[in-house]
Amino acid sequence: MSPDTEPVLEVEDLHKHFGGLKALDGISFCIAPGEILGLAGPNGSGKTTCINAITGVFGLDSGAIRFAGKTINRLPTYRRVRLGINRSFQVPSPFLGLSVMENVTVASVYGGNKKRDPDHILEITGLAQIKDRLAGSLNSSQQKLLDLARALATDPRLLLVDEIGAGLNPNELARMTDQLRALAAQGIALLVVEHLMDFLDRVTDRIVVMDAGKELFSGQLYEAAEDPRVVEAFLGG
Amino acid sequence: MVVAITVLAYVFIPYGYNNQFLLFNMMMYMALAQGLNIIYGYTGYLPFGYVGFFGAGAYGSALVIIYLHWSPFPAVLLGGLAAVLVGMLLIPLFRLSGAYFSIANLAAAEALYYIIANPHLASVTQGPYGISLPQVYDPNAAYWTMLAILVFALILSGLMRRSRFGLALGAIRENPVSAEMAGVNVVRSRAIAWLLSAFIAGVSGAAFGWYISVFYPETVFSLSITVFAIVFVLFGGSGTLLGPLVGTLVLYGAYNYIGISTPQYFQLTYGLLIILLVLFLPSGLTSLLRKRGIDVP
Numbered sequence: 001m002s003p004d005t006e007p008v009l010e011v012e013d014l015h016k017h018f019g020g021l022k023a024l025d026g027i028s029f030c031i032a033p034g035e036i037l038g039l040a041g042p043n044g045s046g047k048t049t050c051i052n053a054i055t056g057v058f059g060l061d062s063g064a065i066r067f068a069g070k071t072i073n074r075l076p077t078y079r080r081v082r083l084g085i086n087r088s089f090q091v092p093s094p095f096l097g098l099s100v101m102e103n104v105t106v107a108s109v110y111g112g113n114k115k116r117d118p119d120h121i122l123e124i125t126g127l128a129q130i131k132d133r134l135a136g137s138l139n140s141s142q143q144k145l146l147d148l149a150r151a152l153a154t155d156p157r158l159l160l161v162d163e164i165g166a167g168l169n170p171n172e173l174a175r176m177t178d179q180l181r182a183l184a185a186q187g188i189a190l191l192v193v194e195h196l197m198d199f200l201d202r203v204t205d206r207i208v209v210m211d212a213g214k215e216l217f218s219g220q221l222y223e224a225a226e227d228p229r230v231v232e233a234f235l236g237g
Numbered sequence: 238m239v240v241a242i243t244v245l246a247y248v249f250i251p252y253g254y255n256n257q258f259l260l261f262n263m264m265m266y267m268a269l270a271q272g273l274n275i276i277y278g279y280t281g282y283l284p285f286g287y288v289g290f291f292g293a294g295a296y297g298s299a300l301v302i303i304y305l306h307w308s309p310f311p312a313v314l315l316g317g318l319a320a321v322l323v324g325m326l327l328i329p330l331f332r333l334s335g336a337y338f339s340i341a342n343l344a345a346a347e348a349l350y351y352i353i354a355n356p357h358l359a360s361v362t363q364g365p366y367g368i369s370l371p372q373v374y375d376p377n378a379a380y381w382t383m384l385a386i387l388v389f390a391l392i393l394s395g396l397m398r399r400s401r402f403g404l405a406l407g408a409i410r411e412n413p414v415s416a417e418m419a420g421v422n423v424v425r426s427r428a429i430a431w432l433l434s435a436f437i438a439g440v441s442g443a444a445f446g447w448y449i450s451v452f453y454p455e456t457v458f459s460l461s462i463t464v465f466a467i468v469f470v471l472f473g474g475s476g477t478l479l480g481p482l483v484g485t486l487v488l489y490g491a492y493n494y495i496g497i498s499t500p501q502y503f504q505l506t507y508g509l510l511i512i513l514l515v516l517f518l519p520s521g522l523t524s525l526l527r528k529r530g531i532d533v534p
Binding site for chain 1: 405414422
């Protein structure tokens with residue numbers, strides 16, 4: 001993040017526990033407009049929990065989430081969406097009984113910005129040819145694209161992308177890389193949660209590595225690969 | 238067109254068929270099935286205690302007729318509002334989902350039944366001794382009122398299905414978390430659908446109470462009313478305007494036909510019909526049309 005750019009998202013000292021499990025344990029980071037921040041870490045390190053907290057799927061025990069300078073901790077999810085936060089899901093979650101077009105239209109109508117044309121969104125995500133098909137009839141990678149299209153239809157300023165690369169073939173990964181970089185070029189801030197290091201390397205500007213709900217490392221991916229704490233977290237002691 | 242055909246049928250059939258009570262009940266179940274369709278077919282929440290709204294409407298209207306001497310038409314509307322009030326009290330049930338919601342809703346309807354039927358409240362609700370409305374007895378007027386309620390339910394359901402609001406409800410039915418991520422205010426949208434659904438049951442119960450004029454708590458809080466409405470919606474096809482109409486027409490027609498012609502085989506035949514449908518047409522009769530590429534309204 002360049003020092004003269006105001007962050008669009010600031011998360012500060014987030015804490016969340018489920019029973020005895022500390023899912024988030026003091027994680028903090030920020031993202032600037034147009035920046036792509038990677039969030040990496042072993043399974044169970046709190047990456048998806050972090051996305052759920054930012055989008056308001058569940059509340060925090062403590063900590064602050066500021067979007068465009070405004071604290072949004074207590075806002076319900078749909079209000080956060082209308083402010084400009086959206087996400088894709090680790091397991092694609094489109095509206096299976098609705099058509100591809102209806103999936104995008106509902107987000108376009110309710111997501112806060114009616115100027116986003118669903119046809120245009122389907123065009124840029126490569127779903128225009130199948131817009132009349134039911135979402136339930138799509139394969140997994142098409143459903144991931146539809147998740148992304150639904151998110152884009154709300155005109156987000158911050159997009160949280162949860163393991164969108166998993167299950168994609170090399171060609172699809174390359175296209176997804178280009179798409180995400182194109183979105184960042186438009187000024188959208190992206191938080192990319194991913195296990196595929198090569199994909200993260202090609203997409204992100206910098207990464208934060210999490211372990212047990214805490215920040216383990218922040219910086220460039222190649223530096224992370226040489227950090228003994230990161231190596232230990234991924235490979236074990 | 239669906240609305241027009243329905244209206245014409247119920248306007249002209251009485252001229253050649255004199256069982257007005259059966260026609261009234263069929264209209265009532267069509268309206269109830271449509272009301273249930275709004276909350277179940279469009280949002281996916283199945284209220285086993287839907288009859289609670291029906292009973293609240295019947296009692297709400299009857300009590301203002303008895304104690305405040307209201308005329309039946311505003312009393313029917315008040316019956317709808319009484320059901321809406323009950324619906325508002327039950328909105329916290331939406332914290333539950335699936336079978337838990339259905340069962341909690343059933344428990345709430347049973348609780349309401351026991352409150353109404355409580356002998357200690359007989360000075361207010363008439364308790365288990367029931368309601369008698371001889372002063373407003375007018376089955377013809379109640380018949381036309383029920384037809385107006387059915388038309389209202391059909392128009393409302395049709396508008397909801399074709400509107401942006403209907404699209405939002407469809408999104409909620411498919412995945413509430415994703416619906417929130419599409420910007421839909423899930424809590425408010427679901428509550429609106431719930432209260433509209435309650436209103437339809439409430440005015441239907443009020444019109445039913447007016448039509449029969451003498452009823453008891455177990456008459457208007459009978460679980461069979463919910464069961465019939467649910468089965469009619471499922472049999473015809475939920476989430477469509479036509480499905481609940483077709484389901485009621487076929488099943489309630491069969492129910493009466495078999496019950497009169499061959500009552501000894503009634504349970505067997507009726508049960509068999511439902512089992513066959515669940516096995517071979519789980520999405521309802523109207524799914525046959527959809528499979529042939531016909532758009533079902």
